[in-house]
Amino acid sequence: MFCYQCEETLNGTGCTKNGVCGKKGDVADLQDDLMYLLKSIAFYNSKARANGLNDARTDKFMLDGMFATVTNTNFSKTDFERLISEGFEIKDGIKQKLLAAKVIDEKSGSSFPRWIKEKLLGASPNAGQELPLMAKVTPESLANINTGILATENEDIRSLRELLTYGLKGIAAYAHHASVLGYRDDDIMAFMENALLATMDDEMGVDELVPMVMECGSKGVATLALLDKANTTTYGNPEPTAVNIGVRENPAILISGHDLRDMERLLEQTQGTGVDVYTHGEMLPANSYPAFKKYDNFVGNYGGSWWKQKEEFEKFNGPILMTTNCLVPPKESYLNRIYTTSIVGFDGVTHINPDENGAKDFSAIIEQAKACKPPEQLEEGTIMGGFAHVSALSVADKIIEAVKAGQIKKFIVMAGCDGRHKERDYYTDFAEALPEDTVILTAGCAKYRYNKLDLGDIGGIPRVIDAGQCNDSYSLVVIAQKLAEAFGLEDINDLPVSYNIAWYEQKAVLVLLALLSLGVKNITLGPKLPAFVSPNVLNVLVEQFNIRPNATVEEDLKVLL
16 A cells, blocks of 8 residues: 555655555555556547547546545445446446447557557557557456556656646546536546546656646636536525524434535435434535525534544434545444445445435435434534625625725635644634734635634625635635736736645645646645655746745745735
8 A cells, every 4th residue: 555645644755554544555455456447447438439439327437436536535445346346347348339339459459559558568569469458457457467656666757647646536526526416528528538548658757747737727627617507507606694503402414525416315305304404514515505595404514624523423413424525434433323325435334325317315314313312512603604706706896895995905715625633723823813904715624724713804794705615616716817807917816815725635636736727826735745746846836836835824924915
């Protein structure tokens, strides 16, 4: 095992036995195998797509497979063995389509790129040689292939390949959510396939990989825009909402993760049952969608960030539904109350699969909830949310007037992820230390470090403008672009906006690449820099974009203000 895809990786270098996240070494190895297999599928499916032979099942498998490897998403050895088995079936099915359509010739391998032949056969193959390993990878051969990160020996090439891979995992996560709601983009899928193959191409050096990484960022913007359209078309534009954080006396279900479709299903099925529904973690923004406000058993949000699960899930008393990433390996005391669905998995918990029509039956969760005590109250009051781009821009004139009048001197983008390490108290301290003429723009679970602070408002404009989930980071881009237009600025970097971004996992990597692709510079990143970014690659990012690590609150205030 070797894994360094998340911010908490062991000693800031890499996990080699088990993951700090709770992932076992054998599961990490299976995830590496799955990623290699996905590259093999991409190899075939890029040809199928070019010839109009690709299908929706393959696209879904590509998205789900990559999303399942995102940190804190799936810990199940059984699930990854099943995914690998299904992947071989899909790969072989595409191969047969291509052979039948005479797109490929199994005897000569003439239609395969030279780099694959040379890399995997050791020499330029002549007619009559068997197909290269990428095309012929089998369950048996997979066990003998080094599918891990360290198979790439050159540190800088490895760094760029992993940066690209983690960006692709972020795209897969966001495209998965859009796909669930029926929104898909063939160009995004085609890029993902080509980019996966680029991570195997030894003919691509630093000069070729850097533009590919930047293109991943621009495709990330397109993916986030697609998801924004999917969410708002389906559930309406989020509205500024005071979200209840107290509890009622009814038994209840807690829903966590990010999937709004599962949220809708759960609310529909709990109507009239006497069971309340609360959000947790990144599901908090669901409280601001108009479509969900009609449900009288939708109470509000319970608890805080993902890493507090072990304490908060125990106190909730009722069952918990995990819809996407942000699962922490559960304690025995509430293991029998955890349910997973979609790409989430943990051996020993109940998983809810859709039926042949895509419907999900949550009756088992509802029946268990009826027999549980109501949630233990953690806090009371409300927190504000719902300031996605439509809501925020509806008061753009007011914001512009406040800037021109000197009431707002600076916007600080504090988006991204939260984490469990003590050093993340920095973000609370930084928010508290900001002068009263600054406004925080946020999205993602990073907000839990300061969204319950009493920071007040500026002329009715909240000092924390929360755009929603990390999925809603696109709103921050739209807000910044529209403000630049309103002030007549051609360069987004001329706005009174600074960036103090917290990262944890691969979706945040994609958001960072998206910002870079838009030309955003002078980003402060923390709480520590990614282990997978080599010194030389870091120098490129510093030279081109002036990325810097965060320091102390005092030092960063001087820089960012």
